[in-house]
Amino acid sequence: xxxxxxxxxxxxxxxxxxxxxxxxxxxxxxxxxxxxxxxxxxxxxxxxxxxxxxxxxxxxxxxxxxxxxxxxxxxxxxxxxxxxxxxxxxxxxxxxxxxxxxxxxxxxxxxxxxxxxxxxxxxxxxxxxxxxxxxxxxxxxxxxxxxxxxxxxxxxxxxxxxxxxxxxxxxxxxxxxxxxxxxxxxxxxxxxxxxxxxxxxxxxxxxxxxxxxxxxxxxxxxxxxxxxxxxxxxxxxxxxxxxxxxxxxxxxxxxxxxxxxxxxxxxxxxxxxxxxxxxxxxxxxxxxxxxxxxxxxxxxxxxxxxxxxxxxxxxxxxxxxxxxxxxxxxxxxxxxxxxxxxxxxxxxxxxxxxxxxxxxxxxxxxxxxxxxxxxxxxxxxxxxxxxxxxxxxxxxxxxxxxxxxxxxxxxxxxxxxxxxxxxxxxxxxxxxxxxxxxxxxxxxxxxxxxxxxxxxxxxxxxxxxxxxxxxxxxxxxxxxxxxxxxxxxxxxxxxxxxxxxxxxxxxxxxxxxxxxx
Amino acid sequence: xxxxxxxxxxxxxxxxxxxxxxxxxxxxxxxxxxxxxxxxxxxxxxxxxxxxxxxxxxxxxxxxxxxxxxxxxxxxxxxxxxxxxxxxxxxxxxxxxxxxxxxxxxxxxxxxx
Numbered sequence: 078x079x080x081x082x083x084x085x086x087x088x089x090x091x092x093x094x095x096x097x098x099x100x101x102x103x104x105x106x107x108x109x110x111x112x113x114x115x116x117x118x119x120x121x122x123x124x125x126x127x128x129x130x131x132x133x134x135x136x137x138x139x140x141x142x143x144x145x146x147x148x149x150x151x152x153x154x155x156x157x158x159x160x161x162x163x164x165x166x167x168x169x170x171x172x173x174x175x176x177x178x179x180x181x182x183x184x185x186x187x188x189x190x191x192x193x194x195x196x197x198x199x200x201x202x203x204x205x206x207x208x209x210x211x212x213x214x215x216x217x218x219x220x221x222x223x224x225x226x227x228x229x230x231x232x233x234x235x236x237x238x239x240x241x242x243x244x245x246x247x248x249x250x251x252x253x254x255x256x257x258x259x260x261x262x263x264x265x266x267x268x269x270x271x272x273x274x275x276x277x278x279x280x281x282x283x284x285x286x287x288x289x290x291x292x293x294x295x296x297x298x299x300x301x302x303x304x305x306x307x308x309x310x311x312x313x314x315x316x317x318x319x320x321x322x323x324x325x326x327x328x329x330x331x332x333x334x335x336x337x338x339x340x341x342x343x344x345x346x347x348x349x350x351x352x353x354x355x356x357x358x359x360x361x362x363x364x365x366x367x368x369x370x371x372x373x374x375x376x377x378x379x380x381x382x383x384x385x386x387x388x389x390x391x392x393x394x395x396x397x398x399x400x401x402x403x404x405x406x407x408x409x410x411x412x413x414x415x416x417x418x419x420x421x422x423x424x425x426x427x428x429x430x431x432x433x434x435x436x437x438x439x440x441x442x443x444x445x446x447x448x449x450x451x452x453x454x455x456x457x458x459x460x461x462x463x464x465x466x467x468x469x470x471x472x473x474x475x476x477x478x479x480x481x482x483x484x485x486x487x488x489x490x491x492x493x494x495x496x497x498x499x500x501x502x503x504x505x506x507x508x509x510x511x512x513x514x515x516x517x518x519x520x521x522x523x524x525x526x527x528x529x530x531x532x533x534x535x536x537x538x539x540x541x542x543x544x545x546x547x548x549x550x551x552x553x554x555x556x557x558x559x560x561x562x563x564x565x566x567x568x569x570x571x572x573x574x575x576x577x578x579x580x581x582x583x584x585x586x587x588x589x590x591x592x593x594x
Numbered sequence: 595x596x597x598x599x600x601x602x603x604x605x606x607x608x609x610x611x612x613x614x615x616x617x618x619x620x621x622x623x624x625x626x627x628x629x630x631x632x633x634x635x636x637x638x639x640x641x642x643x644x645x646x647x648x649x650x651x652x653x654x655x656x657x658x659x660x661x662x663x664x665x666x667x668x669x670x671x672x673x674x675x676x677x678x679x680x681x682x683x684x685x686x687x688x689x690x691x692x693x694x695x696x697x698x699x700x701x702x703x704x705x706x707x
Contacts, residue, residue, distance in 0.1 A: 156672050163680050315644050346684045357673040578622050
């Protein structure tokens with residue numbers, strides 16, 4: 078693979094991202110301008126933007142890598158990533174928008190009238206975001222290493238620096254159209270090599286041995302629940318993964334806020350339908366890379382499976398064609414790291430700024446500070462922790478790690494949202510208990526995994542895919558503790574229920590004028 | 595959200611009116627009765643799908659034509675079924691939820707006049 082072509086392509090993506098970020102600074106918008114302006118965006122554009130921000134290193138590189146290594150069961154990753162949006166739409170999207178809260182901590186505070194619950198939520202947003210950023214940095218390091226042979230630190234540092242500068246400068250945040258563009262770039266980058274391969278094979282002889290790899294000794298790879306790749310208890314693992322992905326999406330910090338850009342429930346539903354179509358189309362391609370990889374890059378199965386998307390074009394077409402396609406794929410991968418990392422960093426920085434930093438800065442400087450600087454410091458902090466974590470962790474599976482972020486979200490924010498929206502006897506103590514129990518259990522599992530968990534058997538299955546036990550545990554904690562503390566049911570619950578469930582078209586007073594910005 | 599009207603007694607009364615109105619309870623109940631079984635069914639469908647792929651092994655590895663197996667079609671069908679469920683929900687929400695919203699609006703705005 079020739080580094081020059083790929084580096085040029087990656088450079089173009091970076092320049093475009095920074096350039097548009099700086100342009101965004103010039104027409105700098107406030108948060109509320111962003112939401113108001115975005116309300117003029119059609120569901121189709123909005124859906125492209127949501128998909129663009131959502132498709133990360135895990136989708137672009139990780140899914141193909143997992144399928145290559147572990148076989149057909151891993152296809153559930155792509156189904157789950159998609160189905161999460163349906164759950165989000167059906168269970169929480171409309172009530173949450175009516176609540177007037179832009180973020181999960183905002184929702185927690187208005188619904189449960191508690192600064193403590195709010196603070197726990199803020200901590201969880203930072204934790205989930207960090208866990209989600211970690212594989213983006215690993216993906217960046219891996220991509221640059223595959224393309225140029227540079228050590229992984231270089232690629233990761235590049236993405237970290239660019240994202241912080243861009244977010245601190247105010248770019249990305251406001252620009253629906255950049256994210257929309259990123260979706261189409263990623264789809265093109267992933268689909269083009271596959272189409273070129275198919276077309277060239279139609280005109281030439283069918284390559285020998287392509288599908289032979291799916292039969293005979295390697296056949297179990299293509300079969301469901303086959304334990305290929307050495308993952309024990311595949312049925313439990315698959316069920317647990319599905320739960321995490323279906324119910325985790327609603328608790329991801331960078332996902333929810335995008336749903337506010339819909340003017341009403343009808344548009345939100347239209348948007349979701351388009352999102353499902355766009356994500357479904359995208360996820361057709363990673364499995365093809367995995368199948369082709371079994372034939373053309375079998376050496377990656379043991380080590381470096383996550384690079385199969387990057388390696389394949391060069392292996393199938395040695396020479397210029399392979400270089401060009403490889404460059405395209407590398408550029409698409411960088412688009413994936415940059416767009417998702419930016420979305421996450423904006424979400425984390427917002428929470429750090431609002432809940433941890435601003436009041437302290439105010440105290441330390443005696444009020445002599447500028448609010449924008451607080452957000453910039455927060456942006457730097459939000460990337461520092463994942464970067465340190467990146468330096469401390471060895472190679473890890475991209476899609477598995479992102480799956481763990483979903484599991485933590487499903488074990489904390491899912492019970493908070495679903496019960497908070499539908500159950501009027503939920504108490505503030507119950508909410509806190511659920512967040513703490515689910516949060517500790519799922520984060521502990523995630524931590525053990527990232528550090529390097531048990532090798533096999535039930536311990537590995539339970540720790541590797543924790544959602545099936547941590548999520549029910551969190552629901553149980555909320556319900557039991559709420560029943561024990563009926564005096565801690567928020568006084569405003571009845572009002573909250575009206576606010577959450579009365580359709581937008583009804584002109585009732587929805588309570589507190591929530592945000593001044 | 596542009597709801598910046600000051601909270602006054604007038605507003606609170608409206609809230610309570612909504613809260614105790616049978617239409618509001620009906621709206622919530624109807625929503626719940628649709629949404630939760632739907633979510634449950636959807637999950638059961640996924641879980642069955644995973645099992646089916648395993649137990650109906652011979653059926654799954656039948657070739658439909660060329661190298662296309664039943665399992666492959668089933669795999670793609672999973673995306674199709676997710677899409678189908680979404681469409682069913684969207685249709686229902688467009689028809690029922692929006693109609694309910696209109697009805698409640700007439701009810702509440704009528705009370706104001």
